[in-house]
Amino acid sequence: MWQFDGWGVTRIGVLAPHADINPESEFNAMAPRGISIHAARVPLRAYKPGGVMDATIADEPVRAFADPPLVDDAAELLAAAPLHAIVYAFTSSSYVRGRADDAKLKQRLETRTRGIPVVISSAAAVAALKVLNATRLAMVSPPWFSVEMDRQGARYFQASGFDVVHSGPAGLPSDQLAIRPGDLFEWVRTHTPKSAQAVFMGGNGFRAVGVVKALEENLGIPVLTANQVSFWQALLLSGSQVSITNYGQIFNHRPPSVSEK
Incomplete structure (x- = not known):
């Protein structure tokens, strides 16, 4: 009713x-x-x-x-x-x-x-990575993060006990409204090293959850977002x-x- x-x-x-x-x-x-x-x-x-x-x-x-x-x-x-x-x-x-x-x-x-x-x-x-038993991390930052801010992020996870095998701002338009799932999928797919046990896409303003399932199916590893x-x-x-x-x-x-x- x-x-x-x-x-x-x-x-x-x-x-x-x-x-x-x-x-x-x-x-x-x-x-x-x-x-x-x-x-x-x-x-x-x-x-x-x-x-x-x-x-x-x-x-x-x-x-x-x-x-x-x-x-x-x-x-x-x-x-x-x-x-x-x-x-x-x-x-x-x-x-x-x-x-x-x-x-x-x-x-x-x-x-x-x-x-x-x-x-x-x-x-x-950090808690999610530990639950997943993932120690080797590919870290993806939003395009509006500076290289130094991305490096600070890598140090954050290294201090938490993880091996950061890749990090860097995504090579996409530096505009929150211009991020498209297909473009993000391709960038992460092609920049994730085979040695990575998980991917983390930082930045709560980074439009990313829509590509998680497709990336996990493609990469065969857990994919996390902020x-x-x-x-x-x-x-x-x-x-x-x-x-x-x-x-x-x-x-x-x-x-x-x-x-x-």
Whole structure:
């Protein structure tokens, strides 16, 4: 009798840069019925009106995005809603600030979220790689990451115990709205070394989840993205038992313990 109204049994919050439409778009694409996505916007000085960024994003606004008080205040406001987990959807600040800072950021935000667990995207990627027993990583950055920011990302994963066998910004247009799944598929397919045991496409603003299934079938290895691993961990922390298909084999895996709140 009644039509589906979008109400979620499990409700996932997302902290995203104010002009970035990709995190919640990809979360909504992956979410089956019963999972609802609720975003809060956090100012990022790198954006101009209409979501336009410089061709190469600078370190300084990326680093500042994780500073208090703006992201902390946004987390507190978002946590006023009846949510089960909140995702900090911004890979690049982790690359610039380092893994130790991610742990501090998670702890800091969780002091404002009324006990709602916070997922940090880059840390979720580390957790996913460990669950998959993948130690040799091909890392793909968005085209708007500088070479140095990409290298910082490689160091992030190396510090987490992984062998980065490839890294680099994707050779695609440096414009979020210009990324096309077919172009991304071809670039990753042709730039992933045979020695890689997994691929990670960083950047929550990088349109990537639509090519995961095709790449896994083509490459024969797990393919991860920033939003995908964040969604995976958020569902685990929320206690959800939903089945996610077509967005990567990571959704078939659960870590030994997900009580990392």
